[in-house]
Amino acid sequence: MKNMFKAFLIKYGEIGIKGKNRYLFEDALIRQIRYALADVEGEFDVTKEQGRIYIECLSDYDYDETVDALKRVFGIVGICPVVHVEDEGFEKLVEEVTAYMDWMYPDKNTTFKVSARRARKNYPLDSMEINRELGGRLLEAFPEIRVDVHKPAIMLNVEIRQKIYIYSEIIPGAGGMPVGTNGKAMLLLSGGIDSPVAGYMIAKRGVKIDATYFHAPPYTSERAKQKVIDLAKLVARYSGPINLNIVNFTDIQLYIYEKCPHDELTIIMRRYMMKISEHLAKESGCQALITGESIGQVASQTMQSLAATNEVCTIPVFRPVIGFDKQEIVDIALRIDTYETSIQPYEDCCTIFVAKHPVTKPNINIIKRSERNLEEKIDEMMETAIATVETIVVE
Ligand code: ATP
Ligand code: MG
Numbered sequence: 001m002k003n004m005f006k007a008f009l010i011k012y013g014e015i016g017i018k019g020k021n022r023y024l025f026e027d028a029l030i031r032q033i034r035y036a037l038a039d040v041e042g043e044f045d046v047t048k049e050q051g052r053i054y055i056e057c058l059s060d061y062d063y064d065e066t067v068d069a070l071k072r073v074f075g076i077v078g079i080c081p082v083v084h085v086e087d088e089g090f091e092k093l094v095e096e097v098t099a100y101m102d103w104m105y106p107d108k109n110t111t112f113k114v115s116a117r118r119a120r121k122n123y124p125l126d127s128m129e130i131n132r133e134l135g136g137r138l139l140e141a142f143p144e145i146r147v148d149v150h151k152p153a154i155m156l157n158v159e160i161r162q163k164i165y166i167y168s169e170i171i172p173g174a175g176g177m178p179v180g181t182n183g184k185a186m187l188l189l190s191g192g193i194d195s196p197v198a199g200y201m202i203a204k205r206g207v208k209i210d211a212t213y214f215h216a217p218p219y220t221s222e223r224a225k226q227k228v229i230d231l232a233k234l235v236a237r238y239s240g241p242i243n244l245n246i247v248n249f250t251d252i253q254l255y256i257y258e259k260c261p262h263d264e265l266t267i268i269m270r271r272y273m274m275k276i277s278e279h280l281a282k283e284s285g286c287q288a289l290i291t292g293e294s295i296g297q298v299a300s301q302t303m304q305s306l307a308a309t310n311e312v313c314t315i316p317v318f319r320p321v322i323g324f325d326k327q328e329i330v331d332i333a334l335r336i337d338t339y340e341t342s343i344q345p346y347e348d349c350c351t352i353f354v355a356k357h358p359v360t361k362p363n364i365n366i367i368k369r370s371e372r373n374l375e376e377k378i379d380e381m382m383e384t385a386i387a388t389v390e391t392i393v394v395e
Pocket of ligand 2: 190191192
């Protein structure tokens with residue numbers, strides 16, 4: 001019965017999208033819908049008319065796959081599968097709608113209301129008349145069913161257009177705003193659980209995502225790098241294509257290891273990650289950084305440590321999971337399907353150079369003093385790291 005749906009009506013939030021913003025919002029939403037459907041088998045036409053977005057299914061298509069893809073598009077509040085019928089007179093319409101109700105709702109012990117909309121004004125009945133007539137005929141056809149005009153269990157929408165559109169289901173969408181409506185930010189993407197979730201959460205607010213991964217070969221393997229690419233791919237299912245920068249961080253890490261107190265390694269390393277990420281962010285027009293940090297999760301995420309890493313940044317740093325417990329982050333990771341990939345056991349550069357007893361309350365002045373040991377070569381090393389970045393478009 002699923003393949004009786006020949007179109008989808010897309011519902012989206014309309015708060016704050018008046019005037020010019022509305023166009024931007026709708027155009028971005030259409031672009032993201034097309035992107036999401038590109039990989040789905042079937043041919044689709046996405047159009048905007050009279051403040052609504054329709055997806056017409058021009059060929060056979062996989063219903064479940066299509067709905068899943070649409071559920072990943074930020075900005076969609078509801079997905080309504082639509083049945084098309086030809087306009088062959090009101091009697092025929094009554095027949096079609098009755099059949100539709102019978103298919104969709106085997107249990108008739110429920111309430112409904114007809115909500116007609118006459119987009120084509122030459123239809124002989126106006127919307128009030130359609131509501132009344134159709135409602136009455138359905139009551140005759142299904143003695144058990146009742147009308148509830150205030151809180152119907154089934155809102156039966158009938159839209160008179162060139163064809164007649166019938167729909168009553170609303171599948172919840174991802175919410176948020178279409179990617180591309182709120183600027184761009186640089187995600188520090190590691191192979192862990194938290195950073196893919198952080199990227200997802202900011203993309204959900206309409207922000208386009210670029211990403212940077214710090215790779216430390218041979219201490220971190222090709223497989224660890226591939227894992228990050230795989231994670232970027234999973235985030236891109238929601239955010240659209242991601243430019244993933246892979247920074248070779250080995251020399252900088254070894255240099256810090258050689259020159260600085262080992263209990264400060266993680267903090268100093270993280271400060272250089274932030275600096276390089278900010279440089280790459282500015283280069284590619286990103287207005288902020290994103291990390292997967294959460295207060296107190298590890299030594300490098302205490303309030304003092306966060307202050308120490310934040311201190312090198314001049315653009316905003318978004319930490320959307322800052323107040324989340326690990327389990328709450330895991331729950332999102334499971335929902336967006338990044339968890340299984342994140343828990344694959346490949347080392348990352350932070351764990352390899354980690355000290356046994358890292359400082360948990362770094363003092364910025366002491367950290368800065370340690371960093372003076374790096375003065376001789378660090379600028380050149382950062383330049384080299386930036387000049388040798390490998391950028392992959394992940395989609
Ligand atoms: P995650 O699960 O995201 O890896 P984590 O709990 O392992 O986080 P840390 O390793 O302290 O925490 O990293 C904190 C944040 O710093 C990460 O969420 C990520 O944004 C960034 N980060 C850490 N390591 C890297 C890396 N190798 N490349 C890019 N970003 C990194
Ligand atoms: Mg990590």
